[in-house]
Amino acid sequence: MATVTFDNATRVYPGTERPAVAGLSLSVGDGEFLVLAGPAGCGKSTVLRMLAGLEEMDSGRVLIGGRDATAVPAKDRDVAMVFQNYALYPHMSVADNLGFALKIAGVPDAERAARVREAARLLELEEVLDLRPQALSGDQRQRVAMGRAVVRRPQVFLMDEPLANLDAALRARTRAQIASLARRLGITTVYATHDQAEAMALGDRVAVLREGVLQQVATPHELYARPANQFVAGFIGTPD
């Protein structure tokens, strides 16, 4: 578990004028579930990628667990990212998909098996451990993608629109599972979505971004009761 702090983080993509993320200062508490919310192109993915070490920052810093991680390579940051386009290995069973990163990392067989079992239990995948991904439903596949992050026991989970490929009913169910899982594990989570209902349902706090600029970060209740400006009020007030 760890805190995450962005300190004046800015990213200007080469060949562009306007920063994709401009002077972001934001702290995420230990074990907190923070949602980054805002319309397409507001900079959510860039924030996650900067935190993961997949995107350079032009200025500012990012701290993980109180330590400056700005210059730390992605593989050494101890964060696990779940994407919307989760690529499972089609030729491997669910169990092998779950354990693959641990195998690469040289985790001994017995410990790997135990961690895979634990993740399968938490994500209700025990029944499908021997199946291949193509035999699974969309939400089961999404849970395997989540499980691959869970087995690594990272300090921070990063989730980029992980439910975007699911239909409405499954989104609601999977959303509830994610919320309960993250809270049970107590792992600091930064979760990006353009869907205000999802943001309000999941976040301990929600950070609303507009064109790369943080507008407000507050609990869902505070955002409803006291939106900082018209943009926040509009975003919160307009169901998807």
Ligand SMILES: Nc1ncnc2c1ncn2[C@@H]1O[C@H](COP(=O)(O)OP(=O)(O)OP(=O)(O)O)[C@@H](O)[C@H]1O
């Ligand atoms: N590699 C890149 N090169 C140039 N511009 C980029 C690059 N990646 C993103 N951008 C631009 O940066 C801005 C922020 O993009 P980002 O993907 O972070 O937003 P987002 O809120 O995650 O949106 P989406 O939900 O569409 O992914 C957008 O204007 C986008 O076009």
